[in-house]
Amino acid sequence: MSNEVTQTTEKTQAETPETTTGGRIYRPSTDIVETDEGVTLMLEMPGVSADNVDVWLEKRVLTIRGKIQTTSPEKLQLAYAEYGEGDFERSFTLSDDFDPENIGASLSNGVLTVTLPRAEEAQPKKITVTAS
Amino acid sequence: MLYPTYTRRSDPYSLMRSMLRDFDRYTPTRASQAVFPAVNVWQGDDAVAITAELPGVEPADIDISVKESTLTITGERKSPQVPEGARWHRNERGYGKFSRAIRLPFAASDDKVEARMTNGVLRIVVGRPEEDKPKKIKIKAG
Numbered sequence: 001m002s003n004e005v006t007q008t009t010e011k012t013q014a015e016t017p018e019t020t021t022g023g024r025i026y027r028p029s030t031d032i033v034e035t036d037e038g039v040t041l042m043l044e045m046p047g048v049s050a051d052n053v054d055v056w057l058e059k060r061v062l063t064i065r066g067k068i069q070t071t072s073p074e075k076l077q078l079a080y081a082e083y084g085e086g087d088f089e090r091s092f093t094l095s096d097d098f099d100p101e102n103i104g105a106s107l108s109n110g111v112l113t114v115t116l117p118r119a120e121e122a123q124p125k126k127i128t129v130t131a132s
Numbered sequence: 133m134l135y136p137t138y139t140r141r142s143d144p145y146s147l148m149r150s151m152l153r154d155f156d157r158y159t160p161t162r163a164s165q166a167v168f169p170a171v172n173v174w175q176g177d178d179a180v181a182i183t184a185e186l187p188g189v190e191p192a193d194i195d196i197s198v199k200e201s202t203l204t205i206t207g208e209r210k211s212p213q214v215p216e217g218a219r220w221h222r223n224e225r226g227y228g229k230f231s232r233a234i235r236l237p238f239a240a241s242d243d244k245v246e247a248r249m250t251n252g253v254l255r256i257v258v259g260r261p262e263e264d265k266p267k268k269i270k271i272k273a274g
Contacts, residue, residue: 031220039221046187077175
């Protein structure tokens with residue numbers, strides 16, 4: 001094995017308080033694209049399965065959390081490490097005009113896609129005046 | 133940029149040195165260039181495993197080949213399909229072709245290599261050939 005140390009794309013750790021277990025929390029790299037219908041977020045969360053992802057929306061703050069399953073192979077020892085393994089966490093503050101009921105999230109190949117559709121404008125209501 | 137000539141007049145190379153320092157600072161060096169994908173290497177008596185995080189890469193877009201003791205991972209990270217007229221707010225993920233060669237501690241044969249991809253994490257297990265394994269030598273009674 002080569003002894004040359006190669007610089008790799010670094011995962012940034014999240015600015016969260018430290019964990020009690022000593023595990024690291026990373027900030028997932030994110031792409032955000034906006035269309036007329038809404039906003040799509042794509043977060044890189046390698047090693048996280050779909051049932052270990054939590055997407056929360058509380059008072060305009062969207063929090064995304066992913067727990068990883070460690071991939072340490074049995075009977076083998078780590079000889080050389082370029083990346084760390086840890087959970088993922090990141091939050092975003094949203095504007096008011098999103099429809100919280102229709103937020104969708106899907107995970108494929110370690111990338112979580114969150115779709116935030118814009119809320120439909122409130123239908124204009126006609127107020128009937130009753131004669132008294 | 134200003135290079136004061138009056139400082140350390142006794143040292144004729146001070147100006148050159150300070151210029152080189154500035155030059156180093158603004159020139160991206162090879163070390164700062166990121167290599168993708170980052171790999172972790174695991175070793176054991178019977179096998180070596182290589183894990184790499186490849187989020188957003190389809191398993192069909194990854195090519196793994198072994199030639200003697202070099203394992204090569206090549207592939208492409210495709211940028212996501214976005215509808216026409218979409219506006220990008222953030223673009224932190226990287227895209228494009230990648231290639232990474234890893235030297236194994238032994239020459240491996242193709243049939244001893246197994247690769248699996250789960251949730252964007254690639255795991256390659258390379259079995260150690262029988263002839264490479266250490267042999268126990270029995271001591272005969274004299």
